[in-house]
Amino acid sequence: MDTATESPMIAVKNLTRRYGRVSALDGVTFEVGRGEIVGLLGPNGAGKTTTLRILSCYLPASGGEARIGGADVFEESMAVRRKVGYLPENVPLYTEMRVREYLKFRGALKGVRGRRLRSRVDTVIQQCDLAGEARTIIGRLSKGFRQRVGLADCLLHEPECLILDEPTIGLDPNQIRHIRELIRSLAPEHTILISTHILSEVEVICGRVLILDHGRIAASDTPEALVGLMQGDEHITAELQGPADEIAAALGALEGVRKPVCTPDGDWCRVVFRGNRQQQVRERVFDLACTRGWRLRELTAQRRNLEDVFAALTEGIDTAEPVQPGDCARPDASAGGEVSHA
Template sequence: MIQVSNLTKRYVGRTAVDQISFEVGQGEVVGFLGPNGAGKTTTIRILTGYLPASSGTASIAGFDVFRDSMEARRRIGYMPENVPLYEDMRVKEYLRFRAQLKGLRGRDVRKNVGEAMDLCGLTEMRSKMIGSLSKGYRQRVGLADALLHKPELLILDEPTNGLDPNQIRRVRELIKQLGLTHTILVSTHILSEVEMTCDRVIILDRGKVRACDTPANLVGRMRTARTISLELQAEAPLAIDKIKTLPGVKKVVKESIDENGWTRLTVRAESGRDVRESIALIAADNAWPLRELHAHKATLEDVFVEITQSEHSS
């Protein structure tokens, strides 16, 4: 559905997107991640035909976004960042106008506008002025607009930006639901959202694609050390010394001690090694009561931080 190869966008004195290539297949829901300024919005603007690329090519459903811009645009439902809307139009009026712009005529306009409003929960807001809507409803108007012409591809730039947790959940449900029938490229900061909704993740940093895989594979490939939390009743310095001598342990940090002598420790172990068993044995040998032993799972957040920060520090 989307094919991008060696796409580069240079602004004066700055390369926003640097030789990136990726593909998005029919029916996929792909998360587009990256820190602010990574080049996500620039890439999306190139895909939607708003900006030209400096070099490289991009095509939507086989149509080059620059040469066959009109054909490509007809296939995209695009919701830009911050959802720009005309404040002085009513919701229904605005959606009708957008439907006509996208080439719908007559009965189709009424039908598609009605369906999009139903899907996005806008029906009772249909006669409200857009300027008077809350952020959540504005976001829904933007989404309804993107859906009007039943595009094959939806491109959503930070659809949950600035929403409250309930609204974020609603948008996430909607994306999941839409993912069944559409190809979706969604750019976002909220990683839990990506883990829940996306088939695949593209991580972009400083204009380059740093990772492109399923969330599960990315998490599985994490190179960071495993982190283990434990709580036991022992003298902290002694316990720390003993645990440190275990093979595979890189670092032991004391987190806290309460008045009953329960000590919380955080242990960093080498990757691929589970040191929980040996910790349990040491505790048993020394007759330290042990009431918690927990290995943290790596999350997409860890992957994100590792990919985007290790590069910065190196």
């Protein structure tokens, strides 16, 4: 059996990195399987870039072990560098060179020679949609095109593993979509570890998510599974026509309803509360409105996403918590105050 194809592409065990007395990484352990796209999330200073720099052999670790394709990043640095295509944050490029010239230089440096070099340069130029800019001086390119040049550079030597540090930072929505599609198209042949702040991007591209916080892995799972962790309670908004105090009292007495906050709006009353999905709270609210003869014009549960999971894990904030009076802009004075039933 071929052990090289069986083992994970990236294996990190107890990785530690200290800058003086500050610990940037503290015993980080994770694995990335071959062909997987894994998103590395975390707030600023969580240790994402440090992790990627260690894996790309730019920085040493203070402790622990990291392997890419079975090669140790500390002991077999050259072998690892051949297996990895690394796109650093802010995509540093030689701005005085032309795109094709730069890619030829980088390809040659990565050991791609002769006809293969020409063919690879043509291929990555097509892949990254750079044909129209191949003769342009890099310094004159927009941020989006520079990002593509950086990505093309990563792909030149057909690495098994791509390490991308915030590849869509500073791009406009169209450029983000293009880069995202490109990354997705690379997945079957490459293992991709991508660091980003754009959570929606991770939900779309990545098969698995690693959330780093204060140098530790706070969570590791598929985006769906992580979102599923937070599905016990939902954040429900209802708009009912009736007296605010009666509505608040009735909702507060309903089983499964927690922290209702009523904001009167003329004849109507907007109620925001937390409800347990298992207890079919929305159905109960609907039945209550029917019984009391209150007209109902909205009854919605907010869909939880990765952003909620991220906030909960890294800040301890539950974004499903109803907004309390004073947390945001005050309602119109003519509409009256809020009535809450905890």
